[in-house]
Amino acid sequence: MNTHPALPAEESAALTRGVTLLSVVTAAVLVGMKLAAWLASGSVALMASLADSGLDLIASLATFFAVRYAAAPPDAEHRFGHGKAEAFASLFQGGLVFASAALIGREAVVDLMAPHPLKAEGWAIGVMAMSTLLTGGLIAAQTRVLRRTGSVAVSGDRAHYASDLGSNLIALVGIAASAWFGVGGMDALAALLVAGVLLWGAIGVFRQAANQLLDHELSPEARGRIIELVSRDARIKGVHQLRTRAAGPYVHMQMHIDLDPELTLADAHVVLVDAEKRVLEEFPSADIIIHADPRGKAEPHGGAFAETSRAQA
Structure with missing residues (x-):
């Protein structure tokens, strides 16, 4: 797409x-x-x-x-x-x-x-x-x-x-x-x-x-741009499990990001909100969900679409 x-x-x-x-x-x-x-x-x-x-x-x-x-x-x-x-x-x-x-x-x-x-x-x-x-x-x-x-x-x-x-x-x-x-x-x-x-x-x-x-992913170019925008903050150590789909005039995206496990919840929240704002500047019709993982200490996620590889983006 x-x-x-x-x-x-x-x-x-x-x-x-x-x-x-x-x-x-x-x-x-x-x-x-x-x-x-x-x-x-x-x-x-x-x-x-x-x-x-x-x-x-x-x-x-x-x-x-x-x-x-x-x-x-x-x-x-x-x-x-x-x-x-x-x-x-x-x-x-x-x-x-x-x-x-x-x-x-x-x-x-x-x-x-x-x-x-x-x-x-x-x-x-x-x-x-x-x-x-x-x-x-x-x-x-x-x-x-x-x-x-x-x-x-x-x-x-x-x-x-x-x-x-x-x-x-x-x-x-x-x-x-x-x-x-x-x-x-x-x-x-x-x-x-x-x-x-x-x-x-x-x-x-x-x-x-x-x-x-069938919820086809956005183009590789769009996905790459999303990862680039999110990763501009040095406090974000990685982006994985990026999922995107279009629905009429809207685009939905969700992802996991790696953060320093020593960050407070309030500081982590600020990092997430800033990342959302950067993405919304270029994708203003986006619905964004970002999950924060403590880098090196995160437990594997379960569910129907369980994470199988940390390299998956």
Whole structure:
């Protein structure tokens, strides 16, 4: 996973709310445009793109609500917050993409066996060109937000629309080839390619959502940076048992540090708090738990994830 961005949870939530609203509006506009053009032209490639955009609208709505729920503060029943709602939204998106690809593939095969001429080709081409531009603009906005927030829901939505961008281009080429050059079957072949692009995009969405749901560690770079920040205090003799995971706009981390066994409890507490502050400067949305061990005198810890090696970090 990538290094978690250094943004406060409130700012990250505001950015994700804004870009998910833009996603919903864009999807609604695309559905309206493609529906009108498909009814006029009868293009299978355009129908495939319309079906995909319809599911995009549903997926964008799911993401719209998921990022708002994920940003809600912890409560009595969810003491670690609600961040994983974003990953569930990504799984939902992946399922819709697979359904869309199956529908598109079926219609393309039927049209290949019994091709039909297109109507109103110019309008269909114009709509697909406009759809490509709108989708490209949305992806650019999502990319800017993703660089700052690391939101898995926005990442899944962007992957979805990136697949759409490819499918729009493929459909545009297929419609143009059938309309301008009279190449039979190109419309349906383009629809089959759209289905393949969607399936590939869905695999990426599932993989990223699974990483967060299965508590995948942060990147080696992020983990190394955390250890470096904690270790800046000479009173900290070592860092081990570092565990990290992301959950929507939040990142959770816990670790053990070695301290001089002669330090008083009050002094050890000051060392821990200072270490937390250094980490929070670069990971402001972090939830941090630090356990202090007396160096050379600590007993092995038990439990389900008992420490097996002091070298483990």
